[in-house]
Amino acid sequence: MFESLSNRLEGIFKKLRGRGRLDEKNIKDAMREVRIALLEADVSFKVVKDFIERVKERAIGQEVMKSLTPGHQVIKIVKDELIAMMGPHSEILPSITPPTVIMMVGLHGSGKTTTTGKLANKFKKDGHRVMLVPADVYRPAAIEQLNVIGKEIGIEVFDGKGSNNPIKICDGAVKYAIENKYDLVILDTAGRLHIEQDLMDELRFIKEKITPQEILLIADAMTGQDAVKIAAAFNESIGINGIILTKMDGDARGGAALSIRAVTGKPIKFVGVGEKSNDLEPFYPDRMASRILGMGDMLSLVEKAENAFSEEEAKRLEDKIRKETFTLEDFRDQLQQVKKMGPLNQIIEMIPGFKGLKGMKNMEINEKAPLKIEAMINSMTSQERINYTIINGSRRRRIARGSGTTVQDVNRLLKQFIQMKKMMKKFSKGGDIYCPL
Ligand SMILES: Nc1nc2c(ncn2[C@@H]2O[C@H](COP(=O)(O)OP(=O)(O)OP(=O)(O)O)[C@@H](O)[C@H]2O)c(=O)[nH]1
Ligand SMILES: [Mg+2]
Structure with missing residues (x-):
């Protein structure tokens, strides 16, 4: 996420931090560079201009100049203003009289249907009875x-019984939801290639008939300023409550996320970070600002972990660590759990300080490494998995052959596993764990 913007800002701030004192010229020079970095990230021109003015005004003020750590003060101001530009955090609040109806709108391929599934999955986990409504009657196969x-996610989809009238389908669905005690209904509406009057008319008719609590615009973050323009157009035409930016896992430069709120006045409520039903994150402006500034996002990381691990599993693991009975089989289980949290590069990005570590910046994250480890552990006998000390030279050769790896790979795995056990032992005895961060 925002790789090149982050790197640019990091470079600029490194120079600032390196100075004992800052004068007006230093700050102006740095802000000129920040301005270019934001424009290159496709942030709207006007938003950048206002942002730089606010930061400059505060940074050239007395507190910063007199401070012992002026560089850090400037970075703090930049962070505050980034948060202000994207914030405050906004959620989807359930309606007092159920069902809460959420209407998903947007152009073709922006991710409406996929995000409908992700939202439904999230609300189901939160304990809601959710129903989905296919209101796209134009694109074959949309229903x-x-x-x-x-x-796939175990959620009922309303049966429109072949009707080709989206307004009737939505109306029928809401009545059905009331009768059958669904408390949350998500309408997946049709998209178009461009903003067209007939699409807007149809959406407006649905809005008038149903009066949904939330009309959410789904926009593709990869399209940068186009996403901002689309959001503004939908807001003017039908009125939206918020935005979900999809495809933030791709190489979106950040322009849409940074400017959409300032331009449209509407908040980003969630971001899509992949194609699977779990790949949806609530949007927190402060956490996003931390990520952009390379400061990590521990809170989102913890939430991801909580989603992936059940309480029971966590307790079982804790027990094993305490009793020092953690085996290679447990190691394999853990890897499978971590995989559920999402791609490794996304996870690593959230660890504070990781980006700044020497040599880490350009490190290729090897997504295949866990697969290789799994394959090696799968090639072991159950005895070997329970007691790694019996894995001698010939066993190592057999494991390597069976898993399509090399003896060096197996050696490395065992070395890592032994190190891990040592760390766990320290941990269970209450000692300090060496933490490189
Ligand atoms: N990588 C990634 N892909 C996504 C994300 N959200 C959606 N997609 C992909 O984008 C493509 C289009 O998604 P859909 O949900 O079908 O889009 P839509 O807005 O419903 O499209 P129409 O029904 O044609 O209007 C699919 O291939 C999705 O898998 C995301 O957050 N990340
Ligand atoms: Mg669709």
Whole structure:
């Protein structure tokens, strides 16, 4: 996320931090560079201009100049203003009289249907009875696509019985939801290639008939300023409550996330970070600012972990660590859990300070490494998994052959495992764990 913007800002701030004192010229020079970095990240021109003015005004003030750590003060101001630009945090609040109806709108391929599934999955986990409504009657297979998603996450999809009238389908669905005690309904509406009057009319008719609590615009973050323009157009035409930016896992430069709030006045409520039903994160402006500034985002990381690990599993693991009975089999289970948290490069980005570590910046994250480890552990006998000390030279050769790896790979795995056990021993005895961060 925001790789090149982060790197640019990091470079600029490093220079600032390196100075004992800052004068007006230093700050102005740095702000000129920040301005270019933001424009290159495709942040809207006007938003950048206002942002730089605010930061400059505060940074050239007395407190910063007199401070013992002026560089840090400037970075703090930049962070505050980034948060202000994107914030405050905004959630989807359930309606007092159920069902809460959420209407998803946006252009073709922006991710409406996929995000409908992700939202439903999230609300189901939060204890809601959710129903999905296929209101895209134009694109062949659109209804089928939603049915497949519904089945996958175990959520009912309303049966429009072949109707080709989206307003009637939505109306019928809400009545059905009331009768059958669903408390949350998500309408997946049709998209178009461009903003067109007939699409807006249809959405407005649905809005008038149903009066949904939330109309959410789904926009593709990769399209940068286009996403901002689309959000503004939908807001003017039908009125939206918020935005979900999708495809933030791609190489979106950040322009949409940074300027959409300032331009439209509407908050980003969630971001999509992948194609799977779990790949949705609530949008917290402060956490996003931390990530952009390379300061990590521990809170989102912990939430991801909480989603991936059940309490029971966590307790079982804790027990094993305490009793020092952690085996290679447990190690394999843990890897499988971590995989559920998402791609490694996304996880690593959230660790504070990681980006700044020497040699880490350009490190290729090897997504295949866990697979290789799993393959090696799968090639072991259950005895070997329980007691790694019996894995001698010939066993190592057999494991390597069976898993399509090399003896060096197996050696490395065992070395890592032994180190891990040593660390766990320290941990269970209450000693300090060496933490490189
Ligand atoms: N990488 C990534 N892909 C996504 C994300 N959200 C959606 N996609 C992909 O984007 C493509 C289009 O998504 P859909 O959900 O079908 O888009 P839509 O807005 O419903 O499109 P129409 O129904 O044609 O209007 C699919 O291939 C999705 O898998 C995301 O957050 N990350
Ligand atoms: Mg769709």
